[in-house]
Amino acid sequence: xxxxxxxxxxLRTHFFIRAGVVKAVDDVSFTVARGExxxxxxxxxxxxxxxxxxxxGLVDPPGRIVDGAILYQSRDLTKLAESEMRTLRxxxxxxxxxxxxxxxxxxxxxxxxxxxxxxAHARISHAEARSRARDALGMVGxxxxxxxxxxxxxxxxxxxxxxxxxxxxxxxxxxxLIADEPTTALDVTIQAQxxxxxxxxxxxxxxxxxxxxxxxxxxxxxxxxxxxxxxxxIVETGPVDMVLDTPLHPYTQGLIGSVPSRNRRxxxxxxxxxxxxxxxxxxxxxxxxxxxxRADVNCIREPPPSxxxxxxxxxxxxxLLAA
Amino acid sequence: xxAAPLIELRGVxxxxxxxxxxxxxxxxxxxxxxxxxxxxxIVRAVDQVDLAVARGExxxxxxxxxxxxxxxxxxxxxxxxxxxxxxxxKGDDIATLPPDRAREAxxxxxxxxxxxxxxxxxxxxxxxxxxxxxxxxxxxxxADFDAYVDAQLRRAGLDPAxxxxxxxxxxxxQRQRIGIARALAVNPxxxxxxxxxSALDVSIQAQxxxxxxxxxxxxxxTYLFISHDLGVVEHLSDRVLIMYLGRIVESxxxxxxxxxxxxxxxxxxxxxxxxxxxxxxxxxxxxxxxxSPLAPPTGCHFHPRCPHAMPRCREQVPALREIAxxxxxxxxxxxxA
Numbered sequence: 026x027x028x029x030x031x032x033x034x035x036l037r038t039h040f041f042i043r044a045g046v047v048k049a050v051d052d053v054s055f056t057v058a059r060g061e062x063x064x065x066x067x068x069x070x071x072x073x074x075x076x077x078x079x080x081x082g083l084v085d086p087p088g089r090i091v092d093g094a095i096l097y098q099s100r101d102l103t104k105l106a107e108s109e110m111r112t113l114r115x116x117x118x119x120x121x122x123x124x125x126x127x128x129x130x131x132x133x134x135x136x137x138x139x140x141x142x143x144x145a146h147a148r149i150s151h152a153e154a155r156s157r158a159r160d161a162l163g164m165v166g167x168x169x170x171x172x173x174x175x176x177x178x179x180x181x182x183x184x185x186x187x188x189x190x191x192x193x194x195x196x197x198x199x200x201x202l203i204a205d206e207p208t209t210a211l212d213v214t215i216q217a218q219x220x221x222x223x224x225x226x227x228x229x230x231x232x233x234x235x236x237x238x239x240x241x242x243x244x245x246x247x248x249x250x251x252x253x254x255x256x257x258x259i260v261e262t263g264p265v266d267m268v269l270d271t272p273l274h275p276y277t278q279g280l281i282g283s284v285p286s287r288n289r290r291x292x293x294x295x296x297x298x299x300x301x302x303x304x305x306x307x308x309x310x311x312x313x314x315x316x317x318x319r320a321d322v323n324c325i326r327e328p329p330p331s332x333x334x335x336x337x338x339x340x341x342x343x344x345l346l347a348a
Numbered sequence: 349x350x351a352a353p354l355i356e357l358r359g360v361x362x363x364x365x366x367x368x369x370x371x372x373x374x375x376x377x378x379x380x381x382x383x384x385x386x387x388x389x390i391v392r393a394v395d396q397v398d399l400a401v402a403r404g405e406x407x408x409x410x411x412x413x414x415x416x417x418x419x420x421x422x423x424x425x426x427x428x429x430x431x432x433x434x435x436x437x438k439g440d441d442i443a444t445l446p447p448d449r450a451r452e453a454x455x456x457x458x459x460x461x462x463x464x465x466x467x468x469x470x471x472x473x474x475x476x477x478x479x480x481x482x483x484x485x486x487x488x489x490x491a492d493f494d495a496y497v498d499a500q501l502r503r504a505g506l507d508p509a510x511x512x513x514x515x516x517x518x519x520x521x522q523r524q525r526i527g528i529a530r531a532l533a534v535n536p537x538x539x540x541x542x543x544x545x546s547a548l549d550v551s552i553q554a555q556x557x558x559x560x561x562x563x564x565x566x567x568x569x570t571y572l573f574i575s576h577d578l579g580v581v582e583h584l585s586d587r588v589l590i591m592y593l594g595r596i597v598e599s600x601x602x603x604x605x606x607x608x609x610x611x612x613x614x615x616x617x618x619x620x621x622x623x624x625x626x627x628x629x630x631x632x633x634x635x636x637x638x639x640s641p642l643a644p645p646t647g648c649h650f651h652p653r654c655p656h657a658m659p660r661c662r663e664q665v666p667a668l669r670e671i672a673x674x675x676x677x678x679x680x681x682x683x684x685a
Binding site: 068069182184185212213214215216217220221224239240241242243245246265266269279280281283284285286287288291293295296297298300301 | 412413519521522549550551552553554555557558561562576578579580582583584602603616617620622623624625626627630637638
């Protein structure tokens, strides 16, 4: 079997703030294969974005990776010097962010930003870099790319800007692409366009794609495998059909159950009681136990990961057994 | 004779003029002197909309950003006057009612906002956020204030012991409950809910939707539920209105619109909605972008993106016509059927 494109092992990223230590990512392990789409699902504060930032090496103080390894081509990214990381970031490993206005420089034209990115990693002429930038824009479905190259970000619509950001991320045909809620701010018809393009491109280049989102419906449509995060931990991993049809963790079941289309029209939705937890004040043991209908005294201890079926991992003392 | 609808809009439009900063105003003044004046740019956010909501009904208003759905909500809630047309409450035109009756009618229509962080005054305690309006409108005597606020908070699922706290001490879901308690504290009959759950975490959304359904049953409320989330609208609504660029393009009972959408835009919108049941699907795309409301396409606004567009669609605005009992659609294709 070939090695995965990315192998994250026991990653811990903590933030050291005055009020205490926020364990944003706490013992997270997963792999992504070439050409595979992994959906990383969680609510705000679950640590899904910090996991993405950790992989690409953009965790700022007071945050720090305190433990674990991120293996890419048998190198541990957490041990690389910043200069080495710079040769990989935006080149072999790229990221698309939620807000395209934040990633594009508002005072530079699109061509300036794209040519800069090309030349940062490839020793080619300005003209060649420009034609590569134009091709990348065409690839993500931007009409008349030559005109768009001369535009400033504010002259483009939100969907168009996000496509430029995707084109920049894809300039060097990365091996690993991390997409952090790139369609959350966009309208349904524009979201579908972006999903269609990213899907095609990942398949064509064998890019390993990590799609971070809170929206189970988007993940259902695009992912091969799902990892569900809650309070800094992955509580369940597995193939998309198995996780969505027969969830093992009570939290996953609760999330899926509360989707309106999974309920009878007009009837009350099944809801998860309680609030999303404060990471500074997590319950001991399983962080979900205070909201969980199956919790008992055992859950005060930390549930270890178990593998009840091939390719499925769950962290729970009382998993829902597949019928 | 049937009773007048609780809320009725007739030929309602809303236009916004472009605003200019100081430099642009000077520039425009100079160019006017030189005889280069341009016509003022106008956005028709809402264009000739008719709409009626019967008592007890839940109407879902769906559309993408910029289509005018929030503007309609604001005009119904009386936050914004329409540029043309009338808004009627129980058959009375609110704009021509005597002031005391107009105030009474406006009090019966309340709004719940999208952003639970921006819609609560950060300097007021929860008891004042919820209790100020009933006190001002003399719905409650000062002596009964505490008991009244207590009951309002309890009804929205909040602990009354928190009434002296400030909004920043609450989570997003709790803040939205405060917003709901504030709206209900003046005994409204009609609630305009503008994307009330989009800013909340997934596991909290179901809690708030359930609260909406409980309150509707307990208080006999009528809702206009504005959302871009079709799954939520399908679950909650009796009737659904679909908007595109300032116009209502389709109106139908919820079950029918999701089973048999008529307007090409509705069809495209429904096809693009990601669903948890649809795995590893091929996403296709509606071509093109949503046009700028500053320069909407002529005729049917959807024609540049429509797969069935005919020459006529470029020239003639299709009227919203009844195509079956209780169903209307604004599309020229229905003339051939």
